[in-house]
Amino acid sequence: MPKKVLIIGGVACGGKVAARLRRLDPEAEITVLEKGDFLSYAGCGLPFYVQGIVKEYRDLMSTPIGVVRDAPFFRKVKNIEVLTRHMAVQINRASQTVAAVDLSSGKEKVFHYDDLVLATGASPIRPKLPGIEMNRVYTLWTMDDALALRAALDSGKIRKAVIVGGGLVGLEVVEALHSRNVEVSVVEALDRPLPALFDPEFSGRIRKVLERKGVSFFGGERVLEILGSDCEVTGVRTDARELPCDMVLMAIGVRPNTTLAQEAGLEIGPLGGIAVNPEMRTSDPHIYAGGDCVETFHRLTGKAVRQPMGSTANRHGRVIADAIAGKKAEFKGVLGTAILRLFEFTAGRTGLGVEAAREAGFDPISVSIMNSDKPHFMPGSAPVILQLVADRASGRILGGQAFGAGEVSKRLDTLVAAITGNMTIDDLADADLAYAPPYSTALDPLTHAANTLRNKSNGLLKTYTPLEVQEKVRNGEDFILLDVRSPEETQRDGRLPFGNITYIPLGALWEKAASLPKDREIIAFCKISVRGWDALSILRSQGIENVALLETGVAGWPFQLDA
């Protein structure tokens, strides 16, 4: 007898389970209950629909050849029964049934299952703030959200917006609003953008992008109230200021939709998502769950994490379908990989940051470098900043961050593979990456980063991060900051914001090095700290051994510069 498989939720994970299962089991009776109107749409594409880059919302839920993935499509092409506007309201584990309400008719129906899949997704958090119920207080998580937000923008009445939350969703919408001539302010409870993803230095670089584009960023502020009159938003009051606006986007995070699972007595994990094993099975062996409603685990630490992303949901869906079909299948965990386009810049991260690596019991060593993504003589060449984190003893690569106007995503995915393959710093430095001038420098920035970390790990090079240098200055430590750029560059590109900097252009350093004191630490830098590295050789040749490099130089400095 064909297996009855019931799937609750038809967006990312649910759709993937259904499609994959059909390929594995031509006989199974597959039914999908989706409470909304829309199926299998690209949730991550919503900001681009709001921006207008994606013209029609139907584009987000059609196949590459333009066929809309609606219920008739699933029936006709995949022999999958999809019921939209059907809200599951109760799971009865004993009878293996699900009760659902047909939202069009109001009638309740009961569905039997041999295997049940929960792909109920997540919901954006709407805190109980005064004024939260007013018009034009949006979230952006579902297609309905996107339709509402775009309609508001199309109305031409939105001039000023406040985005509450400086995380991934908040920043994805920044560009959408900015490109539609909306004045944008971002309010974030922590002190910097994307605090959950990036370290303070990469966050600082992202903040500079926002400021350069005229987007106001208010970090470390809590929103107390949404202001308005006649149910129309007029502003946001934080603990530090009032920000007038015509709309508010609440983007402080999402919560997994676990009510059904909880009421059915399924186990919930420490982070509030449905708990599943590596086969994506819940505490009931006939019930699987995947996508935004579950918590998953980190590949390197094994610890529970939440990663509500379409890519993760699709991977979950494949494992679930395989498990239901009786194939060997196991989810292998996530690396917390994330990537964001912000105007002409890209920011990305994967794996463990320095702090997380330390907490996980590693002894992390890290370095950041700045380089061109391709040779400077090629048109469109632009900088990238890469940070690598590795375990000191084993050399194993644990994580990294990347930022810049140059090609970042390639280096990020290569790094993801390096971590997944348990590669060491040496392995990465020795990888035969593809070289031709349209695509990379002869030694790719990633190779350069790995070589620099190798130098650091072998004791050939000592470096400080911008934060560490800032800290040393604040603590009044006695050291020399040596800027080896030319006077023209110093003039044009700005100076580090510290009073006591020694300026000696690299070309003059052989002559002048002797005049530098031998008993104080010298931290050298230039624009990106490649000449800074040369400076260290020169200083060493003069018997000055207590030398170090400021990572990423003036161009990568994440904080304010002096003019």
Add this chain to the structure above:
Amino acid sequence: MPKKVLIIGGVACGGKVAARLRRLDPEAEITVLEKGDFLSYAGCGLPFYVQGIVKEYRDLMSTPIGVVRDAPFFRKVKNIEVLTRHMAVQINRASQTVAAVDLSSGKEKVFHYDDLVLATGASPIRPKLPGIEMNRVYTLWTMDDALALRAALDSGKIRKAVIVGGGLVGLEVVEALHSRNVEVSVVEALDRPLPALFDPEFSGRIRKVLERKGVSFFGGERVLEILGSDCEVTGVRTDARELPCDMVLMAIGVRPNTTLAQEAGLEIGPLGGIAVNPEMRTSDPHIYAGGDCVETFHRLTGKAVRQPMGSTANRHGRVIADAIAGKKAEFKGVLGTAILRLFEFTAGRTGLGVEAAREAGFDPISVSIMNSDKPHFMPGSAPVILQLVADRASGRILGGQAFGAGEVSKRLDTLVAAITGNMTIDDLADADLAYAPPYSTALDPLTHAANTLRNKSNGLLKTYTPLEVQEKVRNGEDFILLDVRSPEETQRDGRLPFGNITYIPLGALWEKAASLPKDREIIAFCKISVRGWDALSILRSQGIENVALLETGVAGWPFQLDA
């Protein structure tokens, strides 16, 4: 006493040895002898200078901040003595000296060394053809070559060009000439472009690009004579035709410059390059060699290979400098990675192809897929074709090819890392690659390729390559080719060039599948073979089990289509 290090050759490897060694050893006396005028230039950038994308030749040999890397630069900034126009003529290993001629004065000088580095590069092959000595018969390997070729193009007298050799250099110049309104023909002794790098199918796709751009490709033809009068080229005669032209580019390969090494009695490897151990030491422990003049080895097979590329030369240089400075250093081999831009397309490859994998003792399994590089709703979305090769038993990834107008280089470098990290198909499929719509699809094309190979390896899917299908048709095998595209697509995009194709659009297949015979193999396909995969499920549900998929569908078909 400071170590005396003498380096012969100052372009890629030589320059890297000098710079790295200076950082490791501030005291060493480093001297570079370069027979030409130009130092540390980006040889791989020469085609872009010829094309005019790189405006000034000096850009190819300047630092990112615009300082030309000439002899004064090396002296002032790096304390390295560089002598241009100094041609080394003899190595005396007993006395550890090198005799060199100063080409400006004609005088011979003798240089002592503790360690000698041969970075003598390679030279393009100029076969002894009748007419080869005429004007406007170019090669493109050195800066001098590029200056000559660009001057000829700037003169406006070049209307038609013949490129002899359809390898990497030849094809890199195609675009340069084409963009300057030169009518280009390529003559290649083997039957297809880039025969040493790509399999016939990827070569076929590249050939289609050439033809679409109006570049004539004559495969399987040998050039017999260069025609001309008064020392001016007027054409090329092959064994099949005469091609009139105003210039010829000889691009049939390069030969490592080994004369000095050979005369000094150093060991030469099986491929004609200087033999070195993993520390890049020659058969004389005081003499190292690296870059285009040596032969190196394949990371996966250990076999000797030549890989005359700037990236390899730089990696060699780092190992040599480390070895000279007494650090632990070992070159880890290459993967034969190569990447080429051809108009708006990119083609790349790494690792072992199917044939090479078999020769190396693996039992290869492979698949090619076609997918968008990012979601179809994002502007600029474009297809990529990826091929993966793995070892059947272990699942270890061995190699791959990539081609398309979409983002290819990211997938290629990720694959390089996957091979370097000894990843399996499963590891790659499960890698948490970065997803956001500007950068990839929810499951990256590489994930999709790995999943497809996983399906194939697990027996869930049988596929044929275009060549295999072509072969089956030629052999008169009895099977059904099932095209499940819509009639509009079939009309618009062309048909496979075979008489007997069954056309049933996917949406009608559930109804019509029963009419198909159950006793003959059915090979399904669509535009890219995603719907083809759905078709297999439908056929199986009707009890038709002998089914397979044509890889990459009609859009990826590498040969001529029917209109």
